[in-house]
Amino acid sequence: MSSALMYDRLQFAATASFHYLFPQLTMGLALLLVYFRTRALATGDDHFHRVSRFWTKIFALSFAFGVVTGIPLEFQFGTNWAKFSNFAGGVIGQTLAMEGLFAFFLESSFLGILLFGDPRFSRKMLWFATVMLFLGSWLSGYFILATNAWMQHPVAYSVADDGRLFVNSLWGLLTNPWLFWQFAHNMTAALVTGAFVVTACGAFYLLSGQYHEYAKTFVKTGVMVGSLATVLMAFPTGHENARQVFEHQPVKGAAFEGLFKTERGAGMTLVGQPNVETMTIDNPLTIPDALSFLVYEDLYAQVKGLDAFPRELWPDNLPLLYYSYHIMAGLGTILIGIMGLALLWLLSGRLFTSTWLLWALMLAVPFPYIATTAGWMTAELGRQPWLVYGLLRTAEGASPLVHSGNALFTLLGFLGIYLVLGLLFLFLVAETIRHGPTEPPHTPAVPEPSGSHA
Amino acid sequence: METFWYIAVTFMLAMYIVLDGYDFGVGFIYPFVARTESERRAALTAIGPVWTGNEVWLIGAGGTLFFAFPKAYAAGFSGFYLALIIVLWLLIARGLALELRGHLDHPVWRQLWDLALMASSTMLALVFGAALGNLIRGVPLNRDGYFFVALWTDFLTGPNPGILDWFTLLTAATSLAILGMHGASYLAMKTDGELRRRARRMAAAASWVSAAFIALVMAAIALVRPSFHLNYEQHPAGFFFPLAGVCAVAATIFLRKPEQEAAAFSASSALILFMLTGIAWGTYPNILIATTDPSYSLTVTNAIAGSYGLQIGLQWFMVAFPLLVIYQVYLHRLFRGKVGSNSSY
Numbered sequence: 001m002s003s004a005l006m007y008d009r010l011q012f013a014a015t016a017s018f019h020y021l022f023p024q025l026t027m028g029l030a031l032l033l034v035y036f037r038t039r040a041l042a043t044g045d046d047h048f049h050r051v052s053r054f055w056t057k058i059f060a061l062s063f064a065f066g067v068v069t070g071i072p073l074e075f076q077f078g079t080n081w082a083k084f085s086n087f088a089g090g091v092i093g094q095t096l097a098m099e100g101l102f103a104f105f106l107e108s109s110f111l112g113i114l115l116f117g118d119p120r121f122s123r124k125m126l127w128f129a130t131v132m133l134f135l136g137s138w139l140s141g142y143f144i145l146a147t148n149a150w151m152q153h154p155v156a157y158s159v160a161d162d163g164r165l166f167v168n169s170l171w172g173l174l175t176n177p178w179l180f181w182q183f184a185h186n187m188t189a190a191l192v193t194g195a196f197v198v199t200a201c202g203a204f205y206l207l208s209g210q211y212h213e214y215a216k217t218f219v220k221t222g223v224m225v226g227s228l229a230t231v232l233m234a235f236p237t238g239h240e241n242a243r244q245v246f247e248h249q250p251v252k253g254a255a256f257e258g259l260f261k262t263e264r265g266a267g268m269t270l271v272g273q274p275n276v277e278t279m280t281i282d283n284p285l286t287i288p289d290a291l292s293f294l295v296y297e298d299l300y301a302q303v304k305g306l307d308a309f310p311r312e313l314w315p316d317n318l319p320l321l322y323y324s325y326h327i328m329a330g331l332g333t334i335l336i337g338i339m340g341l342a343l344l345w346l347l348s349g350r351l352f353t354s355t356w357l358l359w360a361l362m363l364a365v366p367f368p369y370i371a372t373t374a375g376w377m378t379a380e381l382g383r384q385p386w387l388v389y390g391l392l393r394t395a396e397g398a399s400p401l402v403h404s405g406n407a408l409f410t411l412l413g414f415l416g417i418y419l420v421l422g423l424l425f426l427f428l429v430a431e432t433i434r435h436g437p438t439e440p441p442h443t444p445a446v447p448e449p450s451g452s453h454a
Numbered sequence: 455m456e457t458f459w460y461i462a463v464t465f466m467l468a469m470y471i472v473l474d475g476y477d478f479g480v481g482f483i484y485p486f487v488a489r490t491e492s493e494r495r496a497a498l499t500a501i502g503p504v505w506t507g508n509e510v511w512l513i514g515a516g517g518t519l520f521f522a523f524p525k526a527y528a529a530g531f532s533g534f535y536l537a538l539i540i541v542l543w544l545l546i547a548r549g550l551a552l553e554l555r556g557h558l559d560h561p562v563w564r565q566l567w568d569l570a571l572m573a574s575s576t577m578l579a580l581v582f583g584a585a586l587g588n589l590i591r592g593v594p595l596n597r598d599g600y601f602f603v604a605l606w607t608d609f610l611t612g613p614n615p616g617i618l619d620w621f622t623l624l625t626a627a628t629s630l631a632i633l634g635m636h637g638a639s640y641l642a643m644k645t646d647g648e649l650r651r652r653a654r655r656m657a658a659a660a661s662w663v664s665a666a667f668i669a670l671v672m673a674a675i676a677l678v679r680p681s682f683h684l685n686y687e688q689h690p691a692g693f694f695f696p697l698a699g700v701c702a703v704a705a706t707i708f709l710r711k712p713e714q715e716a717a718a719f720s721a722s723s724a725l726i727l728f729m730l731t732g733i734a735w736g737t738y739p740n741i742l743i744a745t746t747d748p749s750y751s752l753t754v755t756n757a758i759a760g761s762y763g764l765q766i767g768l769q770w771f772m773v774a775f776p777l778l779v780i781y782q783v784y785l786h787r788l789f790r791g792k793v794g795s796n797s798s799y
Contacts, residue, residue, distance in 0.1 A: 067549060068549040072539075074513065075538055075542055080535075085520065089525075096517050100510070100516070100517040108507065112506060158760070169762075409536075410536070413539070424554070428557055
């Protein structure tokens, strides 16, 4: 691999993974905000209104960081992946442009109304703006995933004389069979992140003896939504995603499961370190026949291992892919456990006083972020060596004239800037949480302006 | 069809420069005209609610370029690699400055973001001007339709130019002068008191500087790209745009009274629109002009996407575009009037 290509890949991986820390929270929170605003409208009291306002503030922070880190991605298709853009722009240009002109636009306009219009607009208007915000953020996710689904499973395209691809059915592109379960899985994962963040904040307030009523609302809502969403994340959405991988990208499936050899009654490796040289797993802990059963609902079905495919079709970073998948699945299971336990304690009325469980809920907040990042790494590393599955190799997609010195320079720049951004975000969220849900609204550009601003 | 998308991309880009241009202009001049904290808040409140909406035009223009002219998007974005990545970093800094300045009530925190806003806005105004200069001068496209230009080479417009040469530095300076004037007239229109008076004086001074720079650029274009006038000779209707631009410059110079602030801002907006349209008129049908061999130029015909995609794109574009315009009009009406003096909202 030429080093420019390596830096291009690292740069996209770094910027996309870092960016996605923010939208996963905004998309998850958006649905919870719709719930809070609906309650505020239905009950008419100030409690849910303040709850909504507080989480709108956190949403706005996450959204702002999502915007500033998202714009680079739209540009990087062109800057670092020019040949891919030229090759596939006639297809993915559609969904990316629609994302910008419909979804991002919808989301940013209604967020502006929510932030600048809180004291001025009626609660009905705020509710409506929140619903539109939710629609915008989920629609945004939909268009981006439609783009990714096409790279995983290209449909609805035709090949021009010069080899470039053009879309031949927008409907086909937007209803890519790959997209349905990918969207469902991704959105439940976003909801899991949102639920964990809301719960953790409530747990923190309970443990520190502050804002008791708000804390109970946060924890209760977070745990109810989180316990449902964690289960949905595994089954059916995660399960169906894995099945479609085994159906359409069997080599990816074999790689992330660490299945080196084709087997009947293939087992599922829970723990172990893949050794690519000897094609074995060190220190394996395996459930016999489980993989055959999960993929084909038959304990003795044959599952193709890596040995069934030529080496040049293997994903090029096998151990990392294997670990990404296992971290995602392992953490997902832990998240189901924590939320399930919290739900039992909530229903029996003991949760708000169970210090140990509140600590666990508070400290668990990084896990959904790690699981989601690992999930995306599974999807994207597993797509290698293809950029567009079966049609364009990653090595053929990079910008031809951007040399490694330039690519490394910008990679280092992004890493430095994103380190600062990450610290700033954590600091500002901590500040917002410290000020609590009873603070009056404030506008992002300026604190309360001297006169009433326009 | 190709021409329609050329116009669409040009128009969205021009709207972006008009709208976000005043944000850059305000960022550039506000440390000079807004001296007290309350004046700074007023200046930022003038752009606070609208800048994200303005930035949507950049996303729109970029996205539309990508889907209508994927080849030009690929060539241009990879060719201007370093400049574009630097634009991204500056946009990050600018966005954070506007979003985060008000989050903490501490003078050092505010000074930090004042500095970030001023530096990033100034640099963005310069970079966008230089980018425009590059589109006029042309780039060293190769046979495959790709190029790569360094940030600078020998500062000459020869066959191996950098992003910065004497000509693009001139367009960069012009851009800074015009956007400074544009931002100052926006502030004069939106604010009151001392701030308003200083902004108006700044706009007046900047309009003279802009006029001088525009004259220089027009002379330089004849030197750098002698073929620029061909389109005008074939289609003299295009002369409307430079002439209207000249009128707009004159208007920005002479509209100086307090009650003419809105008119002065309209004139500077019109100036930017006419100027960019005039440039597009001269470079059409080229999107990227080759300095190497004219036949390597990327034009609306050889960079266009497939016809089905463009047809279907037209349908959703016709829905999205009016929505975008309606929203912008609504937002600007919602926040119309002077900052701080209009408490009826």
